[in-house]
Amino acid sequence: MTAPILSVRNLTTAFRTEEGWREVVRNIGFDIHAGETVAVVGESGSGKSVTSLSIMRLLDPHQSRISGQVMVQGRNLLDLTERQMQDVRGNEIAMIFQEPMTSLNPAYTVGRQIAEVLIRHKAMDKAQARTAAIAIMERVRIPNPDRRFDQYPHEFSGGMRQRVMIAMALAARPKLLIADEPTTALDVTIQGQILDLIKELQAEYGMAVLFITHDMGVVAEIADRTVVMFRGDQVETGSTDHVFRRADHPYSRALLAAVPALGAMEGQGQPLRFPRVDMASGAIAPLPPMARPVDRSAAPLLSVRNLVTRFDVKAGLLNRPVSAVHAVEGVSFDLWAGETLALVGESGCGKSTTGRSIMRLVEPRSGAITLQGQDVLALKGAQMQAMRRDIQMIFQDPFSSLNPRMTVGQAVAEPLVKHGIARGKAARARAGELLDQVGLSPAMMDRYPHEFSGGQRQRVAIARVLGLEPKLIVADESVSALDVSIKAQVCNLLMDLQERLGISLLFISHDMAVVERISHRVAVMYLGEIVEIGSREAVFGNPQHAYTQKLIAAVPVPDPDRRLLRRNTPIDELKSPVHPLGYTPPRREWRNVGQDHLVMV
Structure with a gap:
């Protein structure tokens, strides 16, 4: 087998806190080969985005500490200087972020921002870069690229802005594309278009793709292999088929059990509660559908x-x-x-x-x-x-x-006071009851x-x-x-x-x-x-x-x-x-x- 495009070994990232260094990602390791897609999945706080930012060396060096190996073409990226990393970013490895509007400069036209990559990494002049940028805009299916080259980010929809980001990422033909939640902020139909586009461009360019997401439906459709992360640890790695059908770790099974699957309600008359899942132990308890029928013989509310x-x-x-x-x-x-x-x-x-x-x-x-x-x-x-x-x-x-500026107890009690339902101790007591009713301890009222x-x-x-x-x-x-x-x-x-x-x-x-x-x-x-x-x-x-x-x-x-x-x-x-x-x-x-x-x- 050929050498992987990216090889990560024992990647550990710590952040500086008042109590000292705190590890948020521990001993992560995986390979990605040319033409392969590896998905890193997990919920908020699992460390998946920190992993991608560590690979790209985009964390503040004064507030973070990264150790291990991130090998790309025989070089450990963690040993490179910042100047050397600037040559790697956008040229050998490119990255797409979740919210394109925060990644694009609102003061520059989208064409100038795509052309800048070509001028920086391919030594093109402005005329050559414009021609090449329009070609890549057309390749990512941005309509009327000649006209839209001179438009600004605010003149594009969210889906089209994400296409601009993909054009920027692919302008220099990188060997690895890191996509960090690139479809989370998009509508479902636009998400489908972007996923199709990434698959198509990957097949054409032979790129490796590292796809960061919490959406298990997206993982199933795009990934060859899957890395599951939980609270900073890599708890399971395997083929996507294995992880989805025969997951070994309890958290992987719990994550999949919590995902609503379209079509699963066939034959169910009443709305169906989600199974109660313990994410740490993987215990899954099915819950019954709703029993209260809707009486439509009465006048509508x-x-x-x-x-x-x-x-x-x-x-x-x-x-x-x-x-x-x-x-x-x-x-x-x-x-x-x-x-x-x-x-x-x-x-x-x-x-x-x-x-x-x-x-x-x-x-x-x-x-x-x-x-x-x-x-x-x-x-x-x-x-x-x-x-x-x-x-x-x-x-x-x-x-x-x-x-x-309000404690949650005050926030919950405020409508009661405003509408004259309760005051003082009675309002506070009722707030405690309401927090208990939604599964929170009344002891949390002063937070x-x-x-x-x-x-x-x-x-x-x-x-x-x-x-x-x-x-x-x-x-x-x-x-x-x-x-x-x-x-x-x-x-x-x-x-x-x-x-x-x-x-x-x-x-x-x-x-x-x-x-x-x-x-x-x-x-x-x-x-x-x-x-x-x-x-x-x-x-x-x-x-x-x-x-x-x-x-x-x-x-x-x-x-x-x-x-x-x-x-x-x-x-x-x-x-x-x-x-x-x-x-x-x-x-x-x-x-x-x-x-x-x-x-x-």
Whole structure:
């Protein structure tokens, strides 16, 4: 066998702390050969990104200490000077990061940034670099590369910015590409396109790829071999097929058990809880599906009819409206007590604006919102405040929705005091009960948000809204930023509360596998409109709208048999929802394709 492109041995990284040096990655070792993809997987804090940054020598040398061997073409990168490493980076090894907007310089055109790699590593002049950069932009399927060469990063969508990063990484034809969570921030259809592109370019250039991710579905589709990390240690290494089908380490088995697989709900009538998984021991306990049926013979708890929300786009010296963002356009649905309705779609489709419009956090232009027979849009002052006791919202990032200067006990008690439900010791006692209800110890009440993990902070956010005993919770991407095991725990908590208290959930998400697991009904949104709505079984089992089919087909499935899959998704950016003033949307027609299963035609 030929020598590996990258050989890592006993890689150990420590960070300087007040107590001394603390090892965060210990004795990591693996090889990557030409044309091979090795995935490093694990949850937040496992050390996978620190491993990639250590290989590239991108950690602050004054605050970190790296030992071991990182061999590339007979040289140990850890022995090179910083000047020598600058010749390696971008030339022999290139790296793509999770968020391209933080990696691209907003002051330079994207073409200049790609050309800079060629000028630095291939000694091209500006004219040669421009020609070569346009060619690589075309190769990564950026439309109209001649024109887009002179555009700035903010003029590109997230998916197209990631293509720019790939173009920069591959400009000098490196032998190894390190991709650190390159698709995590992307919508599922864009993610599918990027994965296809990386596979295609790897086959063409014969590159080795080190793929860092926490998404086991992505791992199954892209990796030849898999390295599993847990709390800084490499706990298992093997072929992807072996790790997925016959994992040896308990953590590997637990990680896979916590992953929702699209299609696993076939034949299940009610939403199904995630199995309870102990990530340390690997113990897996299946949990029963929800038992409480939804009574749709009664009047719906929430009715939304022809909801329209638009945002003015202003320009000119007088800052007058010149156009409008049609964020929500003619949305209608019902939600019954004890039911979960999922709003799904990609970024910019209007699902979060729909949730905020229902709560009147943004003001709709027109339409009707009825909560328990009460006209929500007609409410003012005290009536509005009373309505917001019945509808509460859980946001995506609990850290930004919790006051960092308040203890969690104060944060949970604040709504109780604000609404006159309890004060003083009674409010504190109730806050302790609420924390206990979401699986946190009341003894944690005097801690601050920064002392909790992401999953624990989300539990605090849930406890905060439960104190008002809402009838409806709007969960806006409330689990999308969480690790797979924490995501399962929070989803189970929401389902348990729904079962026990009869709470309705408007679950806003782009994660189709989670949606399939926890929802009763699903509404698919595209460019501000619902294009398909029906029961979970109908929408997932018999999707009728082309956009719904595209969304479902793009979801990565944790099955290594799909490793050679090519989706061949058309490269198209989401159309703009911005229209001139006075624009009238076309009248929409609906087709009934089954019991309460409607599709826009």
